[in-house]
Amino acid sequence: xxxxxxxxxxxxxxxxxxxxxxxxxxxxxxxxxxxxxxxxxxxxxxxxxxxxxxxxxxxxxxxxxxxxxxxxxxxxxxxxxxxxxxxxxxxxxxxxxxxxxxxxxxxxxxxxxxxxxxxxxxxxxxxxxxxxxxxxxxxxxxxxxxxxxxxxxxxxxxxxxxxxxxxxxxxxxxxxxxxxxxxxxxxxxxxxxxxxxxxxxxxxxxxxxxxxxxxxxxxxxxxxxxxxxxxxxxxxxxxx
Numbered sequence: 409x410x411x412x413x414x415x416x417x418x419x420x421x422x423x424x425x426x427x428x429x430x431x432x433x434x435x436x437x438x439x440x441x442x443x444x445x446x447x448x449x450x451x452x453x454x455x456x457x458x459x460x461x462x463x464x465x466x467x468x469x470x471x472x473x474x475x476x477x478x479x480x481x482x483x484x485x486x487x488x489x490x491x492x493x494x495x496x497x498x499x500x501x502x503x504x505x506x507x508x509x510x511x512x513x514x515x516x517x518x519x520x521x522x523x524x525x526x527x528x529x530x531x532x533x534x535x536x537x538x539x540x541x542x543x544x545x546x547x548x549x550x551x552x553x554x555x556x557x558x559x560x561x562x563x564x565x566x567x568x569x570x571x572x573x574x575x576x577x578x579x580x581x582x583x584x585x586x587x588x589x590x591x592x593x594x595x596x597x598x599x600x601x602x603x604x605x606x607x608x609x610x611x612x613x614x615x616x617x618x619x620x621x622x623x624x625x626x627x628x629x630x631x632x633x634x635x636x637x638x639x640x641x642x643x644x645x646x647x648x
Contacts, residue, residue: 411423421441427457428453431459434457438462446465447467453473466528468519468529472522495510506525
């Protein structure tokens, strides 16, 4: 199995033999393994495949083989010193010290030598170490926005310096205030009260009636109708 063709996650990537290729392809695949914390187990690795040594979850076997050399252009076969430096800098410091530099000829290191330089042995128990991952930019931006919102409601937050309002904002504020005053005047305008109603219609007529002299009651007789009824009857007779 090659370095660029891994099995489905989360199975470990087992490199049986990989002879290398374009450095940019191996660089992209290495970053993918780094971000996903994939374990990479290497048996034999040449050229650009040796970038696997930069991974935190890489391991080798005592009989593994790693072959290092300078990067070169496939078209004209000329050495690319910039890419070669990038490839060399990806190795752990102990491996760089052992290699010294890269040349066009292969430099070979065995798995046993790499294990002695600090690379993990695949046969040894694998102890996972938690490490913090950098948060994406979008998450940092969201955290900043949330922090700004919370600080606005914090009583201890300092008030923002006052700025002179623009002419447009002043005009809008004045229009709003004028509208509020007109609305309040309409709501609280005094409303005329209806005329007071008398408690009783008979009382009203009684209050307006002139004093009428009633006939004398025959001695010994008792009145049948009340005095007010007689007054009404006399008023009605006078109108007819």
